[in-house]
Amino acid sequence: MPASASISASSSHHRASPDLLVRLGSTDPEVKLRALREVKNQIIGNRTKKLSFLKLGAVPAVAAALDAAQSELLVQSAAALGSFACGFDAGVRAVLDAGAFPNLISLLSYPDEKVVDAGARSLRMIYQSKLAPKYDFLQVENMEFLLSLLSSENETVTGLGASIIIHSCQTDIEQNALCHAGVLKKLINLLEGSLSQRDASLESLATIMKDNPEAASKFVSESGRALSSVIDLTKDRYPRTRMLACRCLIVMRNTSPCHLQDIGIKTKLVYLLLELLDDPGQVGEEASFVFSSLIAQKEDLQKLAFKANALDKLHNQLLNYSSHPRRFQGILLVLADLCSNLESCRSRFLSLKALKLVADALTNDNADVRAAACICLRSVSRSIKDLSAGHFTNEVIVIPLVRLLHDPCTSVQVAALGAIGNIVVDFTTHKSTFVKCGGLKLLVQLSKSMDPTMRLKALWALKNLTFLADNTCKEGILSELTTPLLSSLICDPEASVQVQALALVRNLVDGCINSVEYAFAENDIILDAIGRQLQSASKAEIGIQGMYVLSNIASGNEFHKDAVHQVGL
Amino acid sequence: MPVRVVEASAPSQVSGANSGQTSPPACTLLSVGQAFSGTQNVCSLQKDEAWRVNVRIQGCDLEHGYLCGTMEALNVPMADTPVVTFWEGEIVDTKNYTFFTGKWEAKPDDDIRHWTKFPSFSPLASQVAVDGGKSLDLSNHPYIFMRWKEQNFVNVGTDCGLTIAGFYYVCFSCSDGSISGFYYDPNSSPFQKLELKSTNEGRSGFSFSSYELQ
Numbered sequence: 001m002p003a004s005a006s007i008s009a010s011s012s013h014h015r016a017s018p019d020l021l022v023r024l025g026s027t028d029p030e031v032k033l034r035a036l037r038e039v040k041n042q043i044i045g046n047r048t049k050k051l052s053f054l055k056l057g058a059v060p061a062v063a064a065a066l067d068a069a070q071s072e073l074l075v076q077s078a079a080a081l082g083s084f085a086c087g088f089d090a091g092v093r094a095v096l097d098a099g100a101f102p103n104l105i106s107l108l109s110y111p112d113e114k115v116v117d118a119g120a121r122s123l124r125m126i127y128q129s130k131l132a133p134k135y136d137f138l139q140v141e142n143m144e145f146l147l148s149l150l151s152s153e154n155e156t157v158t159g160l161g162a163s164i165i166i167h168s169c170q171t172d173i174e175q176n177a178l179c180h181a182g183v184l185k186k187l188i189n190l191l192e193g194s195l196s197q198r199d200a201s202l203e204s205l206a207t208i209m210k211d212n213p214e215a216a217s218k219f220v221s222e223s224g225r226a227l228s229s230v231i232d233l234t235k236d237r238y239p240r241t242r243m244l245a246c247r248c249l250i251v252m253r254n255t256s257p258c259h260l261q262d263i264g265i266k267t268k269l270v271y272l273l274l275e276l277l278d279d280p281g282q283v284g285e286e287a288s289f290v291f292s293s294l295i296a297q298k299e300d301l302q303k304l305a306f307k308a309n310a311l312d313k314l315h316n317q318l319l320n321y322s323s324h325p326r327r328f329q330g331i332l333l334v335l336a337d338l339c340s341n342l343e344s345c346r347s348r349f350l351s352l353k354a355l356k357l358v359a360d361a362l363t364n365d366n367a368d369v370r371a372a373a374c375i376c377l378r379s380v381s382r383s384i385k386d387l388s389a390g391h392f393t394n395e396v397i398v399i400p401l402v403r404l405l406h407d408p409c410t411s412v413q414v415a416a417l418g419a420i421g422n423i424v425v426d427f428t429t430h431k432s433t434f435v436k437c438g439g440l441k442l443l444v445q446l447s448k449s450m451d452p453t454m455r456l457k458a459l460w461a462l463k464n465l466t467f468l469a470d471n472t473c474k475e476g477i478l479s480e481l482t483t484p485l486l487s488s489l490i491c492d493p494e495a496s497v498q499v500q501a502l503a504l505v506r507n508l509v510d511g512c513i514n515s516v517e518y519a520f521a522e523n524d525i526i527l528d529a530i531g532r533q534l535q536s537a538s539k540a541e542i543g544i545q546g547m548y549v550l551s552n553i554a555s556g557n558e559f560h561k562d563a564v565h566q567v568g569l
Numbered sequence: 570m571p572v573r574v575v576e577a578s579a580p581s582q583v584s585g586a587n588s589g590q591t592s593p594p595a596c597t598l599l600s601v602g603q604a605f606s607g608t609q610n611v612c613s614l615q616k617d618e619a620w621r622v623n624v625r626i627q628g629c630d631l632e633h634g635y636l637c638g639t640m641e642a643l644n645v646p647m648a649d650t651p652v653v654t655f656w657e658g659e660i661v662d663t664k665n666y667t668f669f670t671g672k673w674e675a676k677p678d679d680d681i682r683h684w685t686k687f688p689s690f691s692p693l694a695s696q697v698a699v700d701g702g703k704s705l706d707l708s709n710h711p712y713i714f715m716r717w718k719e720q721n722f723v724n725v726g727t728d729c730g731l732t733i734a735g736f737y738y739v740c741f742s743c744s745d746g747s748i749s750g751f752y753y754d755p756n757s758s759p760f761q762k763l764e765l766k767s768t769n770e771g772r773s774g775f776s777f778s779s780y781e782l783q
Contacts, residue, residue: 382782384628384637385720388655418783425780427627427639460783467780468602468625503779510602510778513771548777555774 024061036076063098082122127163135168150186162200202244288330325366332372362400374415381422417457459500466507487529502545516556598746602778607765634665653723667701683738
């Protein structure tokens, strides 16, 4: 039958040949070389083939050829190992397990330039993976080796040096060690090198300066042209270089706000990144995250972005990229940053009807997208005007948000709690949509979580839900939460949870005078817990919220006032 | 509170901030959740009437000189139900906002004419005439001056025959939580007076609730 014939042909095409494994182990260099070439050619860009060879145990056989004396064998072995590692973590693991890493490193000192290049290329592939071994810069000989890589005439070798920095430089001690060893100077020189050297240098510089003001000022003072070179590269013809130059400048600015305060460069970065967002590939995807780091928590930049019509552009991107998870996530995060402070942005966001698109993203298959949609909703719902108008309390938003409280991914649950915490402040006394769709029950359940962040956020939302709630709503909250649970949360091991529990009680006993009675349920256990906390308050906010509760109770009748006296403070 | 003159309402614009100066004194009664009730005199040539008014503060950001809330007019003759509007306020802190409105059809002369209606304004008047009060330090002043601008109707449509085109000059007393105000709209009766007292919902003292946005 033609169909089955075709399937069998295709499956045999993907299968790695055991015979090839035998040839890889051959003592005849010619046979071995042909086998290595064959493996390399078969696996290039073919994940299925890589996996198939991996299962066959081909990687140790390929790695064994690194012991050979002939240059051509070394080149082919390194190239095949690099191919296994390229964009494939299982391949990286297999190459490392086969013990090939130190042998690949030693190829870098080989007299034959082709071998050096092949070794460096292969190691660069490995260093693109999180699984690559961390390089210890603090050892003198390692630092010297790194400097020798960065000084090399070979573009692949300098690129490897940069990759090692990008992968392994994680602490400020390592950043400072690299600065003191003179790495910044080498990287600044590479800014004038080839395309790949420029890109690698920009990425390494960003890694070294991130959150390290000392490194950032050393970079600026290292050479008069260092900063201007990076600024020039924001005009490079290649989009990736432009994006990396923007990122480097933003990292520097976020690290040391004294740099790049000029309104001109800020505006330029906003327009550059908005333009890079149009790139249909990886650059456009990364640009959204870089844009987010530019405007996050910076109202002046959010204003500039608003004036540059960023919201309209991002709205179009939401429409076009909903099936590209990482890009979609990036766009949602930029929208969240844009709407985090400015009412004008929130207002434009709503007028573009972007809320529906974000509500749809709450049910996306990808957990990062769901969390980003919650973060975006949290920002947009900071508008008291829109909360008051009840824009967020409709079923289109509330139902999927409440469902996310069940999400298997904790970060999604926490993000959903953040958005819910805002949305339940709807200023109407009914708050019915949220309660009807089971939101209250789930918040109470999460307030019992073992995870302190979850308890904190759940109680925060419950506190906001109780704000100006009518008596029916308050009764519902307390009967679900129960008096014993509330009093135990007032005494939670985490101080931040105690604060939220006390603020919840403060709202519970506010409003009509009958509400004060909630503090006296079940033999005054809530009042007792508050008294205990006030006597041993570990931070001021506990004292403040506790005193508000007592003050609200004391504004009741004579019995209530006496009870406050009895607390005995 | 809405009035009956038909006039399209102008959208509000946030004024630019000036640098320096300090925030007004934090006053416990000018905080979220606090309710006020009283009346607004709606004088006209034909008759003299007063509408009952309830106000609730929903948001307060002293740092940005921002306040907002709802205003409920109870016995509006043309409406079947109480009419609720959402308003946003500018606190005259001389940092974010000065005594000069600079919008909503209010010229400095209009501003001065209204502010001088408040007795507590008289010690400030001469300086305000010079620079709108920019150089004044109001951080310890016992009164907080504000402008409240209704932005939208909450429970009725815009076709209800009422308008919210004007805005209020408001003076809040930090000592007793009382509020007086004058409605300004070139197309409505001048100096309609708003008088509110903070309420404690039947308690023997004030009670304070809170929410926090994340």
